Structure formats: structure tokens, C-alpha cells
Amino acid sequence: MKEKWMEIRKKYWPPKKDQLMILILAGLLLAVIAVPVEQKEEREDTETPAVLEETKTREEEYESRMEQRLEELLEKVEGVGQVQVMLTFEGTGEKKVEKDVALDLEERREETVYEERGNSERTPYVTSETNPEVKGVLVIAQGGGNSRVRQEILEAAQALFGIDAHKIKIMKMEEMK
Secondary structure, three states, X not given: OHHHHHHHHHXXXXXXXXXXXXXXXXXXXXXXXXXXXXXXXXXXXXXXXHHHHHHXXXXXXXHHHHHHHHHHHHHOOOOOOOEEXXXXXXXXXXXXXXXXXXXXXXXXXEEEOEEEOOOOOEEEOEEEEEOOEEEEEEEEEOOOOOHHHHHHHHHHHHHHHOOOHHHEEEEEOOOOO
């Protein structure tokens, strides 16, 4: 048994260049795997569920306010009569927040600017805000059967919302009994 061991030892020791290279590379690989890597801080989503709910409510208010304003305007047009309006919107409104940019030699970092209120509440500083975009208009009007009235409603909707005529539908309201 001792002879076999000596024979194996002579055959493999000292290691040859290729075996030595494999051992060194394996050691380096284990060293690289063992070294902890610094993880970048994950960004916390600044919008909590309460903020998201508030945003949805604000969007719904905006949408219903726009419908109501259009109804009020169209009812004042001669021949239109009573009106009901439905608007469809695409997307949600966007808020642009102010960012501070820090330039290092190696990287560029952006950090959100916050407003601080008296009760130690911090909110992102909003520089601009856009509303959802109107994509379709449905108008049901008492005078919707009259071609002149229909044309007036169509042109008003196009001018207000900047949408194509095929995205606007005008219908005659059913007579009340």
C-alpha cells in the first residue's frame, strides 16, 4: 500500500505547469466568490399606498370636473339642449420632481429634492404636473339629431382636446316621457 502511495506521489508531485495553473485559478475563483460585494442601496418607492390612493382620487376628480365643464359649456350652445358627456383618458397624470445632480469622476448621481413642512413631513418638490390625455369623447345631446348642432359639438371637442373627429361620437338624446 505504501508503495502505491509513493508511486502516485511521484507521478503527481511536484505538480506540472498546467496542473499548477489550474490550482491557482481555482484558488482565485474561490477567493473572488468569498469576497462580499457591496450592494447598491435599493431605492425605496417614495409613493406609499396612501399617496397612490390620493393620486387616483385626484385623477378621478380631474376627469369628472372636465366632463362637467364640457356639459355646462355645450348646454349653453344654441340648439344643443340637455347634454351628458363621457370622456375617456389615456395614462395618468405625471409629476416631475426636482432632482439635484452630483457629478463625481466615476459616476453621476441624482437625488430627489424634498420640501419639508413644519411637522417634519417631507414630500418631493414637484416642478411641473401634467394631466391625463383625453382620447375619446361621447356626447349625448337633445339636439344631437341636428347636423348643424352636431358639427358645432364636434368642432368644440376638437378644439378643446386636440383629438381627431373619429374619436368623437355625438348622439341624439332619447326624448323624456
